[in-house]
Every structure is written in structure tokens, then in C-alpha cells.
Amino acid sequence: MQRALKKRLIKLATAPFKAVGVIHYYWGRGKLGGDPIFAALIDEQIFPSNASILDLGCGRGLLAAWFLAAEKMAADGLWPANAPPPPRGLHFRGLELMGREPEAGNRALQPVYPGRVELAQGDMRRADFSNIDVVAILDVLHYVDYPEQDKVLDQIRAALGPGCLFLTRVGDAEGGLRFRISQLVDRSISFVQGHRLPRMWCRPLAEWVRILEARGFEVRTEPMNGANPFANVMLVAKLSGNLGHVTEAEGRIG
Template sequence: MSHPILPKRAIAAHFLPDRYRYWYSLSKLAIDPLYAAAPGAFRDASEPVLDLGCGIGLLLHCLRASGRNLPYLGVDTDAVKIEAARNASARGCHNDASFEVCDLSVRFPAHRGSVALLDVLQYLPLPAQGTLLSQAAECVSKKGQLVIRTGLADGSWRSAMTRATDRLGHWVGWMKTSFKAQPSAQELRAGLRRHGLRAEFKPLWGRTPFNNWLVVAQRP
């Protein structure tokens, strides 16, 4: 299935006058294959989206630019990123969208519908990954999807490169937490199956050296 062509500069412009956020979002949209693929992952969703670890909220802009006008809640522990997300959402005139500062280890938002878990699992130790997956899976409705982007532990050079880059992201200050662990495909699939979700795994490398995968799970 072909991916939509996103209006990258128009989306990035929502983060102005912050030039750093503008160029960061533009580079992510241009280089990272996640944002072109994410709207298609939600193609069958018709209920609200909870974006866990939403950062500056790029997923919202990509969904809306692709015509998926689903109600949206983004949560993240980083208050600075949440403020940037709120400002950009307001400039984009995105209705029925909100952002909250939330530590998921303390409070998990009440939700029913679809859930996005993009580039989050690797910053948690394996037991905490299992807990978060369980909480996210319980939110998924019959018409919803759980959409995950994560690196996978498979012994490949891409896996090692992904771990190193995640640690670098913490060292330069973009991520508050450092890399903890990558799940294996077997562990992730089994965990989702325990919650009644059937998962489809697709490589999402694009032109990057990273061992990233897009996982779309839903109820049979």
C-alpha cells in the first residue's frame, strides 16, 4: 500500500517561531519512514487515539494531514515537549486534540479505542515494557488498533546501531531517559496474544540503518 505524501513544510511550520523545532520536525518527516507509514496503520480505526510518549505531537499532524480526523490525546512526561505540542496543535487548528503531562508509571489515562506506542518501549526495562503493553492492550477496542514502533532484539547489526543511537539521544539531551532494552519479536507477539491481540510485523527501516519495526495489533 502506498503511503500518503505529507505536507512536510506545512506541518513543520506549525512549530514556528521555534526554529529548532521547525528543523527537527522537518528532518524527522523527511528522513524517518514512521510518519508516512503511521496514518496507514490507523486506516481501519474509527475511535479515539491515545498517543503514549507523544513528544511534540508529530503523529497528530500526520494523521490530520492524511484525512484521519480521529479524536486524539497525547501524553508525555516531558512538560517542555507537551507545551510545544500544544502550541503547534493550536497553530494547525486541530480540533478535538489535547496533550497532557503524564508519568505512565504513576497514572495511566482512561481510554478506549486505538493506542500509539511509538519509540517508547526501548526506554523501559523488560518488566516495565510488559506492564505498559498490558495497559495499552486493555484500551484497544474491537474497532481499534495498537500501533507500535520499536527496535527488536535479533542480534543484527541494525539492532546494535539502534541501541547506540537511542543512547546517543539521551546523551545529547533530546530524551530524558536512556536506552534500557529491546524486546524480541517473539516476546512482543506473545505478550500481545495474551491480551487477545493479533499482531502484524513489518520492517520500517526506510533509508535508515535502524532495526525499527511497525507492529499493528488488533482484535480478531
């Protein structure tokens, strides 16, 4: 994504958070500016238009803020003709363990994008997976133990139909020093956010791919660290087929 476009999009995506507090606003600016996954999701046209997205461990709803702002820019004629167009008509449901974050996200985003985003406090292990085209779990799966990860993946697989997508990012446990640095940063941020220092249940990348493929997903992996010395990898796991309600012209998935 061009630097000027990214700057403009960050400004628009984070503007609604000014009304709910400086911490939320500056957290959003830092996250959207420093984490390469947000730009990559648009550049690589990962989400199709008109998809219902379930974001587990959604924090303040920055994924929703990013995409809804991009759609608004495009609708206002402000999206450059030579940049991949963002998807239209996305609907976001989010679930987050820490209640004050989704509450702030709702207060920020719902007045600006009515009917497009609903964030709630809750545990991804007890999520409502109904009526969903895309499940996103970014940097969250490792907070629950292996049997629970397996159960969450089973629930996702059972809920998704042909053409649907599971998007995740994990740390590659075989990533050496880079993996250990990312764990240290992750544990520090979790602690600051109010979690007790959690045990983390990480797996080697090859194992993540294997357990997703065993559930019928076609999996594409991509290192997703930007300038950070981490071992994070984005996995785009797709079920073959086409989404019933999304036409070719409305966008591709994965």
C-alpha cells in the same frame, strides 16, 4: 506515498511549529522526512476515521501534526485521487515525559486544529487509558523495564475493546549489527534531549509478538527503517471485532 505528496504534507504538518521555534520546526521536518513510519501509516490505512488516539511518548505531537495536516489537505481537495485517502476526524491525546515538548506541540497545533489535539507532560506508566480506540507507542517502550512494560501492555489491553488497535515500533534485539547501531543512535538522541544515558529494555521481535498474542491481539509485523541501518519493526496489534462507532465506510483498522 508519492514524493511530491510527502513533500507537501511535511510542509503543511510542520508549518504550525514555525511559530513556536526553529528547533521544533526543523526537528519536525527532519523526523517526518526521514522516518518511513508516517507515510506507511497513511499508505496502509492503519487508523480508521473518527478514532481517539492515545500517543504515549508523543514528543511534540508529530503523529497528530501529520494526520491532521493530511486530513486538512484532503478536505481542501488537495489529496491526489490515486493515493489512499487519510482518515478523517481523528482526535489525539498525547503524553510525554519531557514537558517542554508537549507544551510546544500544544502551542503549535491547538490554534490550527482546535479541539483535536491535547498533549500533556506525564509518564506512560500512569496514563489515563479511558475512551481510547488506538494506543500508539512509537520507539518508547524500551525505556521502561520489563515488568513495567508488561504492566503498560496489561493496561492497554484492559482499556481497548473489540476492533481497537495497539500500534508500536520496537527494535528487534536479535537484529545484530543493525540493532546495535539503532541503540547507539537512540542513546545519543536521548542524551541530547536531556535524559541521562538510559538503560534500554529491549526484547527480540518474536518475544514482543508472543507477549502481545498472549494478551489476545492479532499481530502483524513490518520492518520500518527506511534508509536507516536499523532493526526497527512496526507491530500492528489488533483486537478482533469492529469498532462500535466506526462504520465500514469510515475506514478500516490495521
